[in-house]
Amino acid sequence: xxxxxxxxxxxxxxxxxxxxxxxxxxxxxxxxxxxxxxxxxxxxxxxxxxxxxxxxxxxxxxxxxxxxxxxxxxxxxxxxxxxxxxxxxxxxxxxxxxxxxxxxxxxxxxxxxxxx
Amino acid sequence: xxxxxxxxxxxxxxxxxxxxxxxxxxxxxxxxxxxxxxxxxxxxxxxxxxxxxxxxxxxxxxxxxxxxxxxxxxxxxxxxxxxxxxxxxxxxxxxxxxxxxxxxxxxxxxxx
Numbered sequence: 605x606x607x608x609x610x611x612x613x614x615x616x617x618x619x620x621x622x623x624x625x626x627x628x629x630x631x632x633x634x635x636x637x638x639x640x641x642x643x644x645x646x647x648x649x650x651x652x653x654x655x656x657x658x659x660x661x662x663x664x665x666x667x668x669x670x671x672x673x674x675x676x677x678x679x680x681x682x683x684x685x686x687x688x689x690x691x692x693x694x695x696x697x698x699x700x701x702x703x704x705x706x707x708x709x710x711x712x713x714x715x716x717x718x719x720x
Numbered sequence: 721x722x723x724x725x726x727x728x729x730x731x732x733x734x735x736x737x738x739x740x741x742x743x744x745x746x747x748x749x750x751x752x753x754x755x756x757x758x759x760x761x762x763x764x765x766x767x768x769x770x771x772x773x774x775x776x777x778x779x780x781x782x783x784x785x786x787x788x789x790x791x792x793x794x795x796x797x798x799x800x801x802x803x804x805x806x807x808x809x810x811x812x813x814x815x816x817x818x819x820x821x822x823x824x825x826x827x828x829x830x831x832x
Contacts, residue, residue, distance in 0.1 A: 644824075645825075659819075708766050710766070
């Protein structure tokens with residue numbers, strides 16, 4: 605079974621530039637998550653999709669971050685403009701369902717973003 | 721607000737010993753709790769899920785307990801090996817039962 609695919613693996617940008625990350629979840633997984641993981645901390649949820657609808661985006665800084673999930677499959681996360689504090693690993697995860705014990709999450713390898 | 725605490729940031733043990741990691745949570749009563757393993761430069765990998773009505777769950781050398789009265793889960797690795805060295809994350813539902821919220825993690829180092 606193919607895992608969660610993310611690209612790019614690494615990205616270095618200057619502050620105030622924009623950047624986009626792409627995620628392809630495991631086939632058949634209805635729920636998709638984007639997490640931000642700052643060095644030394646646990647993953648922090650940014651946004652959760654159920655199919656192509658947003659379930660939870662309460663911690664997404666909407667003035668600079670946006671995300672979409674096309675046709676309930678692939679997803680992109682965009683930052684515009686980037687700030688130094690956005691330097692982190694951005695993890696995409698998917699699960700069969702968004703509730704109950706089917707919420708076991710499968711993660712991609714992440715995109716390491718460095719803002720200079 | 722909901723809070724998850726993994727008490728030790730780092731735990732160092734010798735090969736063959738049992739590692740015990742702690743996860744405490746406040747202001748919520750999750751129906752189940754999950755543990756993940758994360759290696760440097762990789763995404764977390766699911767290990768175990770335990771439901772609120774299960775006191776204990778085992779998988780090979782791993783054992784998880786879930787005490788809903790103490791609001792605590794313990795994660796044990798018996799006969800630990802250097803290959804068990806990694807960061808272990810505790811995760812549970814947010815109050816709405818939607819998102820999966822993670823603790824900060826405990827970094828385990830097993831020396832030979």
